Amino acid sequence: xxxxxxxxxxxxxxxxxxxxxxxxxxxxxxxxxxxxxxxxxxxxxxxxxxxxxxxxxxxxxxxxxxxxxxxxxxxxxxxxxxxxxxxxxxxxxxxxxxxxxxxxxxxxxxxxxxxxxxxxxxxxxxxxxxxxxxxxxxxxxxxxxxxxxxxxxxxxxxxxxxxxxxxxxxxxxxxxxxxxxxxxxxxxxxxxxxxxxxxxxxxxxxxxxxxxxxxxxxxxxxxxxxxxxxxxxxxxxxxxxxxxxxxxxxxxxxxxxxxxxxxxxxxxxxxxxxxxxxxxxxxxxxxxxxxxxxxxxxxxxxxxxxxxxxxxxxxx
Amino acid sequence: xxxxxxxxxxxxxxxxxxxxxxxxxxxxxxxxxxxxxxxxxxxxxxxxxxxxxxxxxxxxxxxxxxxxxxxxxxxxxxxxxxxxxxxxxxxxxxxxxxxxxxxxxxxxxxxxxxxxxxxxxxxxxxxxxxxxxxxxxxxxxxxxxxxxxxxxxxxxxxxxxxxxxxxxxxxxxxxxxxxxxxxxxxxxxxxxxxxxxxxxxxxxxxxxxxxxxxxxxxxxxxxxxxxxxxxxxxxxxxxxxxxxxxxxxxxxxxxxxxxxxxxxxxxxxxxxxxxxxxxxxxxxxxxxxxxxxxxxxxxxxxxxxxxxxxxxxxxxxxxxxxxxxxxxxxxxxxxxxxxxxxxxxxxxxxxxxxxxxxxxxxxxxxxxxxxxxxxxxxxxxxxxxxxxxxxxxxxxxxxxxxxxxxxxxxxxx
Amino acid sequence: xxxxxxxxxxxxxxxxxxxxxxxxxxxxxxxxxxxxxxxxxxxxxxxxxxxxxxxxxxxxxxxxxxxxxxxxxxxxxxxxxxxxxxxxxxxxxxxxxxxxxxxxxxxxxxxxxxxxxxxxxxxxxxxxxxxxxxxxxxxxxxxxxxxxxxxxxxxxxxxxxxxxxxxxxxxxxxxxxxxxxxxxxxxxxxxxxxxxxxxxxxxxxxxxxxxxxxxxxxxxxxxxxxxxxxxxxxxxxxxxxxxxxxxxxx
Numbered sequence: 012x013x014x015x016x017x018x019x020x021x022x023x024x025x026x027x028x029x030x031x032x033x034x035x036x037x038x039x040x041x042x043x044x045x046x047x048x049x050x051x052x053x054x055x056x057x058x059x060x061x062x063x064x065x066x067x068x069x070x071x072x073x074x075x076x077x078x079x080x081x082x083x084x085x086x087x088x089x090x091x092x093x094x095x096x097x098x099x100x101x102x103x104x105x106x107x108x109x110x111x112x113x114x115x116x117x118x119x120x121x122x123x124x125x126x127x128x129x130x131x132x133x134x135x136x137x138x139x140x141x142x143x144x145x146x147x148x149x150x151x152x153x154x155x156x157x158x159x160x161x162x163x164x165x166x167x168x169x170x171x172x173x174x175x176x177x178x179x180x181x182x183x184x185x186x187x188x189x190x191x192x193x194x195x196x197x198x199x200x201x202x203x204x205x206x207x208x209x210x211x212x213x214x215x216x217x218x219x220x221x222x223x224x225x226x227x228x229x230x231x232x233x234x235x236x237x238x239x240x241x242x243x244x245x246x247x248x249x250x251x252x253x254x255x256x257x258x259x260x261x262x263x264x265x266x267x268x269x270x271x272x273x274x275x276x277x278x279x280x281x282x283x284x285x286x287x288x289x290x291x292x293x294x295x296x297x298x299x300x301x302x303x304x305x306x307x308x309x310x311x312x313x314x315x316x317x318x319x320x321x322x323x324x325x326x327x
Numbered sequence: 328x329x330x331x332x333x334x335x336x337x338x339x340x341x342x343x344x345x346x347x348x349x350x351x352x353x354x355x356x357x358x359x360x361x362x363x364x365x366x367x368x369x370x371x372x373x374x375x376x377x378x379x380x381x382x383x384x385x386x387x388x389x390x391x392x393x394x395x396x397x398x399x400x401x402x403x404x405x406x407x408x409x410x411x412x413x414x415x416x417x418x419x420x421x422x423x424x425x426x427x428x429x430x431x432x433x434x435x436x437x438x439x440x441x442x443x444x445x446x447x448x449x450x451x452x453x454x455x456x457x458x459x460x461x462x463x464x465x466x467x468x469x470x471x472x473x474x475x476x477x478x479x480x481x482x483x484x485x486x487x488x489x490x491x492x493x494x495x496x497x498x499x500x501x502x503x504x505x506x507x508x509x510x511x512x513x514x515x516x517x518x519x520x521x522x523x524x525x526x527x528x529x530x531x532x533x534x535x536x537x538x539x540x541x542x543x544x545x546x547x548x549x550x551x552x553x554x555x556x557x558x559x560x561x562x563x564x565x566x567x568x569x570x571x572x573x574x575x576x577x578x579x580x581x582x583x584x585x586x587x588x589x590x591x592x593x594x595x596x597x598x599x600x601x602x603x604x605x606x607x608x609x610x611x612x613x614x615x616x617x618x619x620x621x622x623x624x625x626x627x628x629x630x631x632x633x634x635x636x637x638x639x640x641x642x643x644x645x646x647x648x649x650x651x652x653x654x655x656x657x658x659x660x661x662x663x664x665x666x667x668x669x670x671x672x673x674x675x676x677x678x679x680x681x682x683x684x685x686x687x688x689x690x691x692x693x694x695x696x697x698x699x700x701x702x703x704x705x706x707x708x709x710x711x712x713x714x715x716x717x718x719x720x721x722x723x724x725x726x727x728x729x730x731x732x733x734x735x736x737x738x739x740x
Numbered sequence: 741x742x743x744x745x746x747x748x749x750x751x752x753x754x755x756x757x758x759x760x761x762x763x764x765x766x767x768x769x770x771x772x773x774x775x776x777x778x779x780x781x782x783x784x785x786x787x788x789x790x791x792x793x794x795x796x797x798x799x800x801x802x803x804x805x806x807x808x809x810x811x812x813x814x815x816x817x818x819x820x821x822x823x824x825x826x827x828x829x830x831x832x833x834x835x836x837x838x839x840x841x842x843x844x845x846x847x848x849x850x851x852x853x854x855x856x857x858x859x860x861x862x863x864x865x866x867x868x869x870x871x872x873x874x875x876x877x878x879x880x881x882x883x884x885x886x887x888x889x890x891x892x893x894x895x896x897x898x899x900x901x902x903x904x905x906x907x908x909x910x911x912x913x914x915x916x917x918x919x920x921x922x923x924x925x926x927x928x929x930x931x932x933x934x935x936x937x938x939x940x941x942x943x944x945x946x947x948x949x950x951x952x953x954x955x956x957x958x959x960x961x962x963x964x965x966x967x968x969x970x971x972x973x974x975x976x977x978x979x980x981x982x983x984x985x986x987x988x989x990x
Contacts, residue, residue, distance in 0.1 A: 047443060093629065100632045103384050106446065107585055108628045110386075114578065115621030122618055122680060235454050235574070242447045300462050307455040314448050315436050516844050517853040519833075523841045526830040532812040533790060533822060534903055535845030544851055590832075 014145035019268035020261065025153050025222075027260025028160035032215035033233065034240045034252040035167060036208030042184045042247035043204045045102065046094070049109040052234035053116035054209040058082045058216025059225045060124055063131040071134035079213035086209025090202045113230065121227045133221035156218050163214065164253065171249075180204060184247075239310045245320030254321060259306050266302035338507065345499040349492055358491045362563045364603045365498040366556050369505045371583040371595035373552035378581075379589035380513060381545040382525030383438070384446045387453025388580050391550040393460075393572020394429050395422030395557025397467060400567045403475030415480040415488060419501050419558035426554020427547055434546035439539050441528065450574075457573035472568030475561070488562075498559050505555055510592060512548055521545040582620070586627050588634025597635050615676060650729040657725040661718045668711035675704050743768040743937050744789070744820075744907055749798035749808075751781075751788055751961075758784050760961040761798070768906075771938045773948045776958035782941040783825055785958065786911050789939075790822045791815040802907065817845060821905035823896045825912050825941075831885030835876050838884050838895055840867040842902030867902070873932055874898040890921040894928060901932050908933050910940040914947060926951060949973070957981070 037051045061081050062074035069077075089112065097108045133152040140148035171177040183190040183200050191197045216229075223229065240259055244251030313320060348361055370392055377383045399422040405411045437448040460467035467473065477488050486493050512518045520541045524531045528538035561567050570576060579602070587598020602620075609616035631638050645651045678686060678695045685694040693700045742765040751759040758781045766772050774782050787793045789800055791812035800808040807815050830838050840857065843866055849855060857863065871877045874894045879887060884895055893913060900908055913929060914922040926947055929938070942948050948955060949969045956966040959981050965972060972978055 047446075093625075096629055097632070102442070103378070103382075104628060104632055106384060106443075107581070108625070110578070110581070111621065111624040111628055114582075115618070115625055118615075118618040118621045122615065122676070231574075235450060238447065238450065246443070296462065304455050304458040304462075307451045307458070310451040311448060311455065314444055314451070318440060318444050511856065512853055514856050514858060515853045516849040516855060516857065517851050519837065519841060519857060520844065520851070522833055522837075523830045526832050527828065529792075529812075530824075530828045530830065530899070531841075533816050534842050534899060535813050535816040536851075537811065537813045540851060544853060548853070 014147065015268050017144060018147060018149070019264045021149060021153070022268075023261035023264030024257070025156050025260070026264060027257035028157055028164075029215055029219050030233070030237060030240055030260055031253050031256035032160055032163060033212050033237045034244065034256050035164070035249060036211035037237055037241050038244070038247060038249055038252045039211075040205055040208040041241065043180070043201060044094075044098075044105075046105045046109065047238065047241070047246075048208075049106065049234070049238075050089075050112040050116060051109075051208070051212055052230040052237055053113045054082050054086060054212040055216040055219070055233060056120060056227075056230040057085070057116065058213030059131065059220030059229065060120055060129070060216075061213070062217040062220060063129050063225050064124075066131065071132075075214075075217050078217050079210040082213030082216070083206040083210030087202050087206030089209075090205035094205070095198070095201075113234065117227060117230060124227070126227055128224055128226040129220075131220045131225040152222065156222070159214070159218055163211065167211075168249070236306055239306045241320075243306075243310055243313045243320055245322040248320065248322040251320055251322030259309070262305055262309075263302050266298045266305060269298045341506070342503055345503055346496075349495055353492070355491060358495050360603065360607050362491060362495050362498055363607065364600055365495070365502045366559045366563060367583060367599035367603050368502055368596050369559065370553060370556035370580050371587065371599040372506060372509050372592075373549045373556060374580045374584045375589060375592075375595040376509060376512070376521075376545055376549040376552070378584060379591075379594065380518065380525065381441075381521040381542055381549075383441050383449075383542060383546065385449040385577070386446055386574070386581070387449035387451075387456075387577050388549075388553060389572045389574070389576035390433070390453055390456050391426035391429055391553035392557040392560070392576060392580075393456075393567070393569075395419075395426045395554030396561040396567040396571045397473065397557075398422050398425040398554075399558040399561035400473045400475045400565070401466075403477055403479070403561070403565065404473075407476055407479040412481065414483045415477050415562060416483055416497055416500075418562060419555045422558025422561070423551045423555035426557065427551040429554075430547045430550025434543045434550070438542040438546050441525075441538075441542065453572075453574055453577050457569060460569045460572060467569060468567075470569065472566060474566040477562055477565055491563075494563055498563065501555060501559055505552055506596075509548075509552060513592060517541065517544045582624055586624060586634055588636030588638075588640075590633055591636040591640060594634050594636035601635065613677060615680060618676070619673070645726075645729040648729065653729045654725055657718070657722040661715060661722050664711045664714040664718065668708055668715055671704055671708040671711065675701075675708070678704075742766055743803055744939070745799075745801045746789070747799045747801075749785075749788060749800060750796045751784055751793065752796045758961050759788065762958075762961075762963050764956060764963060764966065766907075766937060766939060768937055769935065770953045771933075771951055772940070773952035773955045774939065774941050774958055775943075775945070775948055775955060779960075780958045781961045782958055783911055786822065786909055786941060789815075790820060790909060816903060816905070819905045820907045820909065821900040821903045822909035823893075823900050823911055823913060825915070827889070827892045827896060829884045829892055829896055829899065831883065833884055834881050835884050835887065835895055836867060836871065836880040839870050839898050839902050840864070842899035843867055843870075843904075846902070846904040870898050870902050873901075874928060890917055890925065893917070893925060897928065897932065901936075905936070907937045907939065910938070910942075912941055912943065914942065914944060922947065 033051060033055055036054075037048060040046065040048050040051070058078050061078035062071075065074035065077055093108060093112070094105060097104045139151050142149055169177075171181060179190065179195055180200060183195070183197055187197050190200075220229075223232075236259065240255045241252055243258070244253070244255035345365075349358055352358075352361075370388075373391075374385070374388050377385050377388065399418045402411075402418050402421055403415065406413070406415070433452055437445060437452070461469055477494070480488075488494055488497070513522075520531060520536050521544070524536070524538045524541045531538050531541065557567075557571065560571065583598035583602045584595045585598070586601065587596065588594025605616065605620060605623075609619065613619075627634060633640070642651060642654070645654060674686070674688065674693070678693060678700070681695060685692050687693070693704075744764075744766040746762050746764040749759055749762045750757070762785065774785065776782050784793070788795050788808070791807070791810055791814070794809045798808065799806055802815070802818055802820055805818065807818060807820075830841065833841070840863065843863060844850075847860075847863055847866070849860075849863070868877065868880075871880055874897060876887075876891060876895060876898065879891065884892065887895060897910070897913065900910075910929065914925045917925060922944065929940075930951065938951075940948075940951075952969055954967065955969055955972045957964050957972065957978050964981055965975055965978050967975065
């Protein structure tokens with residue numbers, strides 16, 4: 012039991028931090044432009060595919076550097092020539108634009124790389140067990156994933172709170188006009204933030220690709236979960252995004268690792284139901300089965316009872 | 328009086344088109360296409376009640392469509408096993424009521440706010456139900472779905488609904504009635520206040536209306552009509568899967584309504600027809616049609632924010648001024664090189680994707696491996712793009728002169 | 741008798757007090773102006789009365805019925821209509837539709853989805869009547885968002901009176917208008933609020949003193965005076981706290 016708990020926690024941590032890498036970029040973009048970017052997970056997928064293609068020629072490590080840069084560049088271009096154009100038509104148009112973009116990127120990935128799963132491998136250097144607990148191995152690559160995520164969080168936090176650029180960005184989030192009047196190029200800042208946010212998603216894709224497999228559906232799998240996270244955490248709150256990411260990562264990981272079902276719950280109360288009943292599905296429900304819907308359940312509850320999210324303070 | 332007459336004529340024309348279409352195109356393929364269009368029209372119109380009329384952006388509208396569809400297919404099963412006995416023509420109504428019921432429940436908490444909060448709740452509920460449908464196998468049938476048979480019910484005037492064409496007339500009748508009622512809804516106090524709340528929820532509250540209640544009413548009506556569309560879907564295919572209530576279907580209806588034009592009642596009808604046509608015609612010729620659809624959608628959002636209907640309505644002023652003819656030549660001058668550009672791009676995409684070595688176009692064999700082909704295509708593409716750009720200023724000028732309205736004398740106020 | 745009564749009304753935003761114990765009686769049929777320097781809390785007071793914000797403490801009653809903390813639509817149904825400092829109309833609806841929406845609740849349509857608007861003869865006649873009153877008949881089919889500024893303000897006034905309210909509250913109705921536009925607007929306000937109770941916030945003193953029966957002076961969330969224009973003009977307290985600074989500035 013204890014070993015299950017330890018590994019579920021570790022796996023939950025890996026997923027949670029990975030989710031945070033996506034969520035942090037999304038939150039940053041949202042607080043800046045007031046737009047939830049539907050295509051954010053598509054940038055994550057592009058990161059994995061770019062890195063895969065690069066790794067075929069240059070190996071894993073150059074891909075880790077180049078792929079996020081490419082994704083960031085693409086993001087900045089999309090902001091400049093797409094999003095900025097629809098901005099004048101309001102938030103619904105922007106949301107719909109990013110929705111269409113996600114759709115298009117999915118199709119484009121299938122066009123360029125085909126519909127099958129790519130054999131994108133983690134580097135050999137990290138192909139050893141980091142430690143062994145209760146006879147189970149924890150791979151060094153997963154440790155590396157945790158390390159990178161934590162480094163990025165610290166880096167981002169320092170950049171936003173300590174550097175001059177970070178202070179300008181923070182000011183531009185709340186008072187874009189004032190910042191513009193101070194002589195800063197606000198559209199350029201917007202473009203840069205969008206680019207950096209996309210690049211962060213790209214990094215997440217690069218390091219997640221080998222573990223979660225690189226295939227055309229990988230954006231869809233994570234896309235709505237990341238949305239759920241930024242909303243639960245509170246739109247625009249970086250700390251909220253971190254908490255929500257870990258919460259969802261751990262929640263899902265525990266739910267999958269546990270083997271509890273409704274039947275066990277009913278037995279606990281001394282109840283028993285016959286198996287061939289119209290509602291059989293309900294009695295035989297187990298936690299691993301409902302793991303995928305937990306985040307959405309949480310989302311709806313949060314939105315009903317606390318529409319601003321856990322740590323959010325702005326409501327649209 | 329004249330207004331009522333024109334309006335009645337429009338509706339009679341709509342009915343005539345619905346009834347006469349299969350007389351002109353009676354192949355099985357055409358009829359199945361019309362059936363799909365009929366379903367899509369009701370679904371897209373119901374979506375527009377939310378987004379276009381009420382300002383609620385939903386990413387989970389398939390929930391009501393899918394629930395209606397599943398109930399309809401279970402109703403077919405009940406008829407088949409003789410638990411109940413009634414004609415299948417009423418099934419869309421039942422499906423609509425299920426959609427309404429679901430909307431009554433979900434809307435009770437989701438319509439409190441419009442905007443991002445509403446969009447996120449709709450997304451969450453859509454994902455929740457899609458995932459749940461795979462868990463509750465006895466009702467939703469899991470991955471395999473549920474199938475039924477529409478021919479067991481009592482025949483209506485001797486029609487037993489064996490053939491697609493019989494279903495088409497059934498669907499056409501429902502489409503007409505549903506369209507009419509959705510139109511009439513826009514003309515009622517609740518429908519008009521939905522527009523008002525979309526524009527300015529705060530102001531609406533200060534003239535005595537609860538914005539939440541107004542949204543709730545539109546939301547329920549929209550769920551009802553989406554359910555009807557789902558019922559028609561089940562009758563047409565006799566087979567419903569998880570896909571009818573998941574994000575793919577929700578996304579498709581958003582695409583239809585948006586490409587057609589949200590602000591206009593006729594927009595979603597246009598969108599439904601165009602997308603269904605694209606879906607079934609293009610998919611016969613190319614694997615890439617989804618890619619084209621994505622490109623079309625993004626181009627629409629970028630350049631025609633009011634959709635196709637909005638593009639048509641843009642010409643109203645020029646039409647009223649009787650200057651529409653002035654626009655024909657400039658339009659052609661821009662459209663022809665633009666078409667060449669697009670055709671060349673499509674050709675390049677297809678060439679790079681195709682498994683055979685070559686494609687024959689206009690009696691020419693284009694080989695995917697020869698660099699001269701690619702050079703030639705690139706040359707044509709860049710030239711046609713340059714020409715298109717050169718024609719734009721002239722088009723803009725023609726547009727402005729056609730739309731120029733002599734300043735009216737300012738009315739005294 | 742007084743139609744609107746504020747009793748010890750307080751409003752805090754977090755720790756910051758904005759309105760500190762306002763007592764005010766407004767008589768039926770009077771034209772009441774609220775003046776005060778910027779940031780005195782005039783708009784906040786309007787928002788409290790009309791239900792946009794809940795009060796922190798105190799009571800507000802309309803015809804003896806408590807209305808504090810009711811949602812805005814409940815207050816509107818009890819006969820209180822208002823305009824806003826920033827133009828607040830339905831921009832994508834036509835001018836005619838804007839007015840008709842304003843009429844709907846009073847004429848008993850509620851949330852009806854079974855009456856067709858086009859068939860409601862009384863409703864449409866009433867809407868055209870109001871359009872005539874505010875001089876926008878010729879613009880009836882225009883999208884409201886495309887009207888000129890002064891016309892939008894007139895439309896907003898039209899929406900407010902369409903509700904048939906007995907108490908009309910106008911927040912800076914002539915701000916941002918040219919001199920002649922403002923003159924027209926004042927004449928319009930006089931005309932359409934005939935026989936009703938009018939409460940307005942306005943900065944232009946010539947208009948305030950011209951139109952008001954009584955004037956309240958709000959400074960830093962407190963009502964320092966409430967009297968007839970001539971008494972206000974001569975009050976030393978007001979001179980000191982408010983008018984004095986204005987004259988000194990000009």
